[in-house]
Amino acid sequence: MVRKKVTAGIFWVCLLSVFDLTQAVPPILTIPSGKTVVTLNERTAKQEVLARGITCTSGGTVRVFMRSVSPISPCGTCFAVWPDQGVYTLYYNPGNEQLNYAVTSGYVVRVECSDGVETSQGTIEVRLLPNSPPVFTTPAASFDTHEITGADKKKVGSLLYQAASTDPDGDAVFYSLETVPNTDLFEIGRSDGIIRNTGDLRFLCLKNVVFKIKAFDDFNNPVGPREVTTTLEFKGS
Missing domain, CATH: 2.60.40.60 (Cadherins)
Structure with a gap:
C-alpha cells in the first residue's frame, strides 16, 4: 500500500514538472x-x-x-x-x-x-x-545644335524639335521652355516635349535661337536647362 502511494506521488510530481516546463516556455x-x-x-x-x-x-x-x-x-x-x-x-x-x-x-x-x-x-x-529626377535622353548633352530647314515654309504648329527623357521611378515627366532671345513664336508640349511654332517664323527676323529646355516631375526640382542652339534656314539664305 505504501509502495502504491509512493509510485502515485512520483507520477504526479513528474506530470506537474512537465506541465510547468510547458507553461514556462518563453x-x-x-x-x-x-x-x-x-x-x-x-x-x-x-x-x-x-x-x-x-x-x-x-x-x-x-x-x-x-x-x-x-x-x-x-x-x-x-x-x-x-x-x-x-x-x-x-x-x-x-x-x-x-x-x-x-x-x-x-x-x-x-x-x-x-x-x-x-x-x-x-x-x-x-x-x-529617394525619388530620382528625370534623365534627359534628347538632348543627351548639356549643349546641342539643331537646324530647321525651310523655316519660312513651316505652318503654324509644325514639329520643330522634340526633347525626351526617362524617369527612373516611372513618374510622369513634364517640360518647360525658354528662348534666347525671348520670343513667343515657340512653345513646348508640357507632357510630350515637342517644340512647335505658334506663328510665322519669318517674323522672327533671326537665323538663330537658343531653346533652353527643362524637364521635371512632381517630386524633384527641374533638371536643366539643356540648351539647343537652333539655326533657322530660310529660302535664299
Whole structure:
C-alpha cells in the first residue's frame, strides 16, 4: 500500500514538472532571414508589404504587435503589423503624412511578441529610396545644335524639335521652355516635349535661337536647362 502511494506521488510530481516546463516556455519572435532590412521608395502611394512571415512560438497564447517606430515623424504612423494567414506581416500604409528622404532616410520598427508574462522583440530596418529626377535622353548633352530647314515654309504648329527623357521611378515627366532671345513664336508640349511654332517664323527676323529646355516631375526640382542652339534656314539664305 505504501509502495502504491509512493509510485502515485512520483507520477504526479513528474506530470506537474512537465506541465510547468510547458507553461514556462518563453515566447520566441522570429523575423525571416532577409527581412530584417527592407527598402521602400519615398514616393510609394499605396499599401506595400515590407516583411511577411514573422512568427512567434510559445507554450501558450501569444500576441504579436508593433512596439515602436523610430523616428516617429514624419510618417511614423504609416507602419503596422497585422495577422496574415497564420503568420504576421509588416505593412506600409500611406496616411496623412508623407515619407521624406530629405528629413529621414529610414526607420527602425520594433516588433514584439508577448504571452502576457514574458516578451520577445526584434527589429526591422526600413531604408528609404529617394525619388530620382528625370534623365534627359534628347538632348543627351548639356549643349546641342539643331537646324530647321525651310523655316519660312513651316505652318503654324509644325514639329520643330522634340526633347525626351526617362524617369527612373516611372513618374510622369513634364517640360518647360525658354528662348534666347525671348520670343513667343515657340512653345513646348508640357507632357510630350515637342517644340512647335505658334506663328510665322519669318517674323522672327533671326537665323538663330537658343531653346533652353527643362524637364521635371512632381517630386524633384527641374533638371536643366539643356540648351539647343537652333539655326533657322530660310529660302535664299
